[in-house]
Amino acid sequence: xxxxxxxEGITVCDFSWVGAGPLATKYLADFGAQxxxxxxxxHPDIGRLSAPFKDNIIHPDRSAFFLHSNTSKLSITxxxxxxxxxxxxxKLVKISDIVMESFTPGVIAKLGFGYDELKKIKxxxxxxxxxxxGQTGPKAQFSGFGNAGASxxxxxxxAGWPDRDPVTPGIAYADVVQPLFTVTxxxxxxxxxxxxGKGQYIDTTQVETMIQFIAPAVLDYFANGHVQTRIGNRSxxxxxxxxxxxxxxxxxxxxxxxxxxxxxxxxxxxxNPAWASESRFATxxxxxxxxxxxxxxxAQWTATYEHDALVTILQDAEVPSGPVQDASxxxxxxxxxxxxxxxxxxxxxxxxxxxxxVPPVRLSKTPAQVKTSPCVGEHxxxxxxxxxGISDEEYVELLNEGIFE
Amino acid sequence: xxxDFRVLDxxxxxxxxxxxxxxxxxxxxxxxxxxxxxxxxxxxxxxHDTADPEKSLHWYAFNSSKRGITVNLEDPEGQDLFKRLSDxxxxxxxxxxxxxxxxxxxxxxxxxxxxxxxxxxxxxPFGQTGPYKDRKASDIAILAMSGLMSIxxxxxxxxxxxxxxxxxxxxxxxxxxxxxxxxRHRHISGEGQYVDVSMYEAAVRANYWEPARWExxxxxxxxxxxxxxxxxxxxxxLWRCKDGYVTWLLTGGVTxxxxxxxxxxxxxxxxxxxILQEIDWNALHLSEVSQEELGSWEGIIEKFFLQFTxxxxxxxxVKRGIPMARVNRIDHxxxxxxxxxxxxxxxxxVPGTKETIGYPAFPFxxxxxxxxxxxxxxxxxxxxxxxxxxxxxxxxxxxSSLKERGVI
Numbered sequence: 001x002x003x004x005x006x007x008e009g010i011t012v013c014d015f016s017w018v019g020a021g022p023l024a025t026k027y028l029a030d031f032g033a034q035x036x037x038x039x040x041x042x043h044p045d046i047g048r049l050s051a052p053f054k055d056n057i058i059h060p061d062r063s064a065f066f067l068h069s070n071t072s073k074l075s076i077t078x079x080x081x082x083x084x085x086x087x088x089x090x091k092l093v094k095i096s097d098i099v100m101e102s103f104t105p106g107v108i109a110k111l112g113f114g115y116d117e118l119k120k121i122k123x124x125x126x127x128x129x130x131x132x133x134g135q136t137g138p139k140a141q142f143s144g145f146g147n148a149g150a151s152x153x154x155x156x157x158x159a160g161w162p163d164r165d166p167v168t169p170g171i172a173y174a175d176v177v178q179p180l181f182t183v184t185x186x187x188x189x190x191x192x193x194x195x196x197g198k199g200q201y202i203d204t205t206q207v208e209t210m211i212q213f214i215a216p217a218v219l220d221y222f223a224n225g226h227v228q229t230r231i232g233n234r235s236x237x238x239x240x241x242x243x244x245x246x247x248x249x250x251x252x253x254x255x256x257x258x259x260x261x262x263x264x265x266x267x268x269x270x271x272n273p274a275w276a277s278e279s280r281f282a283t284x285x286x287x288x289x290x291x292x293x294x295x296x297x298x299a300q301w302t303a304t305y306e307h308d309a310l311v312t313i314l315q316d317a318e319v320p321s322g323p324v325q326d327a328s329x330x331x332x333x334x335x336x337x338x339x340x341x342x343x344x345x346x347x348x349x350x351x352x353x354x355x356x357x358v359p360p361v362r363l364s365k366t367p368a369q370v371k372t373s374p375c376v377g378e379h380x381x382x383x384x385x386x387x388x389g390i391s392d393e394e395y396v397e398l399l400n401e402g403i404f405e
Numbered sequence: 406x407x408x409d410f411r412v413l414d415x416x417x418x419x420x421x422x423x424x425x426x427x428x429x430x431x432x433x434x435x436x437x438x439x440x441x442x443x444x445x446x447x448x449x450x451x452x453h454d455t456a457d458p459e460k461s462l463h464w465y466a467f468n469s470s471k472r473g474i475t476v477n478l479e480d481p482e483g484q485d486l487f488k489r490l491s492d493x494x495x496x497x498x499x500x501x502x503x504x505x506x507x508x509x510x511x512x513x514x515x516x517x518x519x520x521x522x523x524x525x526x527x528x529x530p531f532g533q534t535g536p537y538k539d540r541k542a543s544d545i546a547i548l549a550m551s552g553l554m555s556i557x558x559x560x561x562x563x564x565x566x567x568x569x570x571x572x573x574x575x576x577x578x579x580x581x582x583x584x585x586x587x588x589r590h591r592h593i594s595g596e597g598q599y600v601d602v603s604m605y606e607a608a609v610r611a612n613y614w615e616p617a618r619w620e621x622x623x624x625x626x627x628x629x630x631x632x633x634x635x636x637x638x639x640x641x642x643l644w645r646c647k648d649g650y651v652t653w654l655l656t657g658g659v660t661x662x663x664x665x666x667x668x669x670x671x672x673x674x675x676x677x678x679x680i681l682q683e684i685d686w687n688a689l690h691l692s693e694v695s696q697e698e699l700g701s702w703e704g705i706i707e708k709f710f711l712q713f714t715x716x717x718x719x720x721x722x723v724k725r726g727i728p729m730a731r732v733n734r735i736d737h738x739x740x741x742x743x744x745x746x747x748x749x750x751x752x753x754x755v756p757g758t759k760e761t762i763g764y765p766a767f768p769f770x771x772x773x774x775x776x777x778x779x780x781x782x783x784x785x786x787x788x789x790x791x792x793x794x795x796x797x798x799x800x801x802x803x804x805s806s807l808k809e810r811g812v813i
Contacts, residue, residue, distance in 0.1 A: 004594070006586040023613070031586055046660075051635070052621040064617035115772075132730075134770075137746035142723060144652075147642060148730035151652040154738040156643075158568025161559070166650065166732065168631045168642045169567050170556030176611040180578035181426075185769045187585035188430055192406065192774050194592060200773035208749060211738065211765045212422070213574035215466035220450040221735045222763035223462055223755070228450075228735055233545060233566055237448045243549060243563045252563055254549035315540055322546035324564050326555040326625050327615035334550075336537040342606050343616065355620055357613075360606030361583030362532065365598040366590045 005032020006366040010190070013089075013096040014038060014073070015113070017045040019146070019175035020206065021102030021130045022069045024182035028098070029072035030359050030368040036092065036383055037075045037374065041405045044376050045070075054351040061350040061375040071356050075374035076383045077404050084403045086112055091388045093121045097193075098186055102130040105140045115201040126189040128202040130182050132174075135203045149174020149206025154214060160230040167230075174206035181209040239287035240266075243324055244299045246307035252324035253307045255298075255314055259284070262319050269317035270301050331355065348372045380404055406431030406774045410495040410588070413437055413487075414471060415478075418445040418570070419604065420500035420528035421467035422577025423584070426768060427496070428470025429776035435792060436471040437487075439478070440811055442785040452755055452762070458785065459756065465782045469753065469764060473783025474792045475813050478509055482812045489797060491516045491523065496584055500528045503538045513599045523597040524587040528576045532603030542605070544570035551608030552615055558628040565628075575611055576604035636691050638699040643732065644707060647714045650732035653722075655703065657689025667725040672709050679705050739763065753781040789813055 010033040014025045022037075022045065029035040039045055047069055048060035055062070079085040093099060099118055101108045108114060108129065115127045129135055132149055133142040142148075150156045150173045160167035185202040193199060211218060217228040233242035235256065243252040257263050263284075267276045275281070275297055280290045287294055302310055307323040314321035323329075330337060337343065340362075343355035349372075359368045384390045390398070398404060408431040414424035415437050428434040436443070446458035453460070477483040488511070491497065497516070499506060506512050506527075513525040527533060530542040548554050548566050558565035583600040591597055609616070614635070618624060632639035633654055640655050656664065665686040672678040681702055691699070710718060715731045722729035731737065744750070751766035767777050793799045793813065807813045 004590070006590045008593075027582060052618045054621060056622070064621050065614060068613055068617050133743055134747055137743045139723070139743040142730075142743075143726070144728045144730045145654055147652045148728070151650075151730045151732040152738075152741075154733050154735050155568060156650075156652065156732050157734050159557070159565065161562060161565070164559065165631060165643060165645075167558055167565060168633075168652075170553055170626075170628065170634070171612065171614060173567065173571075173611070176613055177574070177578070180575075180582055181768045183582050184426065184430075184578070184585060185771060187582070187589060188407070188774070188776070189771065190589060191585070191592070196773075198773055200771050202769060202771050204769040207741075207744070208747070208765070209768055211749075212426075212578075212768050213571060214569050214735075215765055216450060216463040217569065217735050218739060218765060219462040219466050219762055221739055223452050224450065224454055226450065228568075230568065233563065235545070235570075236450070238543070241545060243545070243554065243565075245563070252549070252554075254546045254554070256543045256545050258543065318541050320541045320543040320546050322540070322542055322550040324549040324554050325552050327552050327612070327619035328625060330552050330609055330612070331616050331619050336531055336535040336605065337609065339535040340532060340603070340606065342609060355616065357610060357616070359579075359582075360603050360610050361579050361586070362601040362603075363583060363587055363590075363598055364600070365596065366586065 004366050005369065006363065007031045007033035010034070010098065011096045012036065012098040012100060013092045014100045015108065016100050016102035016130060018047050018102070019069065019172055020178045020182070021100060022047060023175060024130065024179035025073065025100050026069055026071055027179065027183045027359055028186065030370050031366070032369065035073040036379070037070065037073045038080065038089070038092075039075055039077050039376055040079060041077050041376060048376065064351065064354065067348060067351060067354070067373040068357055070373040072369075072371040073374055074379035074383060075377055076380050077377035079403055079405050080111060082403055084398060084401065088384070088388070088403070089113060090121050093118050093125060095387060096122070097126060097190070099125060099127045100130070101128075104143045105129070105131050105135045119199065122199070124193055124197060124199040126186065126193060126199045126202070128182055128186055128204065130178060130204050132206045134205045134208070146172030146175065149178065149210050153207045153210035154217065155210055158214060158217065158228060158230055161232045162230055174210050177213060178204060178206045178209045181212075234291065239284055239291050240294055240298055242295060244295075244302035246302055246305055246310055248306065251307045253302055253310045253314075253321060254324060255319055255321040257319065265317035265319045266314070269313050269319060273301070344370055346370065346372045349375055349378070377404065408432070411435070411493060412496040412498060413490060413494050415497065415499040415501070416528060417443070417500050418448060418463070418467070419530070419573045420498060420577055420580065421445070422574055423498050423526065423528060423580035424471055425467050425469065426578070426581045426776070427584070429767060429778055431774075431776070432496075434471040435788070436468055436473045436783060438473060438475045438785060440475045440786070440813060466764070468782035470779045471783060472788040472792070473786065474789050475786040477812050478511070480812050482807070482810070484510055486793070486807070486812065487511060488516065488519070490792075492520050493797070494520070495522065495524065496588075497523065497525045498528065498580065498584070499525070503527075503529055503533045517597055521597060522591055522595065524584060524591065524600065526580050526584045526587070526600040526602065528580045528602045528604065530603070531605050533601045537605070544572045547572040547605050547608050550605060552612045553608060556615060556626055556628055556634065559630045560628060572604045572608045575607040576602055579607045638691050638694045638696050640691065640699060641703050644710050646710045646718055647712065649715045649734070651710065651715060651718050651729050652732055653727070653729040655699070655706070657686050657691055659687065661689070662686040664727050667727050668706070671721060671725055677705070677709050681705055751778050753778070756781065756784055786813065
């Protein structure tokens, strides 16, 4: 019997591009929704132009960046500025449950596909717009690049060393946070539609979702007037808490001690050096007070081990810990990711066999079933003739008119 | 809204966000604590800086929109009580070490025999299976392993984590997605299921670019402070200005030229563009520029930005179509005009005082059923009588006996 899908029967008309939008519809597609990505041959998703490319050849069907954000989707090309293209979008909306977009606020309405228009075509349609700052309000026109979400929401100022400038997160962090809330909003909307028969319009922003992750810092300001700032690798409720040097070039191990039991564990792991029993390190409060010195002493100990060996010692002593890994560790070595098939090998028609990321939520009865990502316009014939019922004759006609460009 | 659903929330700080979001969405989320209170109540900051389990702002932030009861799950009577509750419940969220619920006789298999529609979601560092499942890890260990720290930080210092416990947020938000997917399936099929969320996998997913780079190019990027690390000439992403920082990235080519032209026009209004006006931005590929050359251009721009405040830069950038953002401190965030116009803040009372404090009100806006924070976080055992008495039907005598014996 074939596996069941949680989103069986749900169709998504997907105008979104680059990061946060496609990463949201990837979850829907991996869990069984039919996600139809609307692209154009002249302006493919910018994500398709992002490195790395298979064999280093820059081509929209060779971007592994795109592949990692667009698994399990279908792609069609369509000139949505042509009146006949507009008619086709309307047909698509009619067979869709969800419309997703991530243009600068206002653009989708100008194209003629605002929520009010879509509602006329399909009264119970669910539409979601994903933006940095929101569809309404004095800054709705804001447009920004990758780090805008992290910087406007306050995250950026919370990362870095206290004696230096804040530090840029290694990724456009909001692009992976916002999609989780977009998907939540869409699933919530499907539930609401099932109960009431009503569709809805959803407005998700990078800023508002990112603040959810640092809410205690916000409350600290409202309650106490404190402006929290960067504290390196430390934590207000643990000591030691950081990464420590190990043998080898640029090798590090993270470890953290939150309570007495873990402190005793760490002391045991270090073979109870005399300094560890000094009163200045006896309690969490005193370790926080003497944290500079504490970190120096621990670093002297960690530096005598390879990082993996050190983690084994720390884990035996039940101290929360892990090696600082890089992407090569994740792809080539990590036994946990391998056993859980966090990346699954599938064959892409152009790229060939390669890793495809699997959503990190494992459902026992309706697991994600990841398929490869689409080439530009790969599903034109299927979507236009099979799903929309356009006759072969008309299809060729439209093709010749350049509607599918 | 999820108003028809009851959620029992057994998580610690690693999983709080999941129930919190479900609560904002309208579900009846009951935070289940041990009789002495959840150990996470020790996590600061605290209201008026007074360390007190009833005054943790961390607790307030992530347990608002929930009710609260206590039960000792290690006591057989407590386990029975929990089983009775479980039968009235749609969803259980937990974040114990893998195997602990089973040891208590409260595994998904055991609970779902009585309540086949039950959904159980587990949020743990590495998930329920695999060679690392029993490892002990906290945010920084998970983030270290995810590869994100190796690409974050200054080159001359250790790898650095993002502020606060981001992998707990990532795990919790993924758990909401998994739970809602399971609810969707239940709505159609009538059957519940088990959802296994690995915070490590969630963090690896957040590292959404580097695994592909390694697989296809066999190259790794190194942490490079505030410079964009993914091209040969690493562009500055953080710029100082008069009263803080803004984030912006110099780019050429078709996408960058419009923005660069706008910037140069602006700089030229005070004759400050210098050699920048001689560059053909349209034809420029950053992959062909040396770090030194890029640095010399950035020097000119840096001098220019330093003459302005964040507010001034923001206004001009929006007007001129330059994608630039303020680097907000928390005090900027709470005073942001955009968030205020969208009624992003809600005030809730602080128990035992006459004061109120501000909270983020919602994670997104819906035209029909916007989620919104609905109540302050519960005190220890605040809803014991309500839940065990009114809803489960225990008598006052039974409840006080359970209390006396430390079951609740």
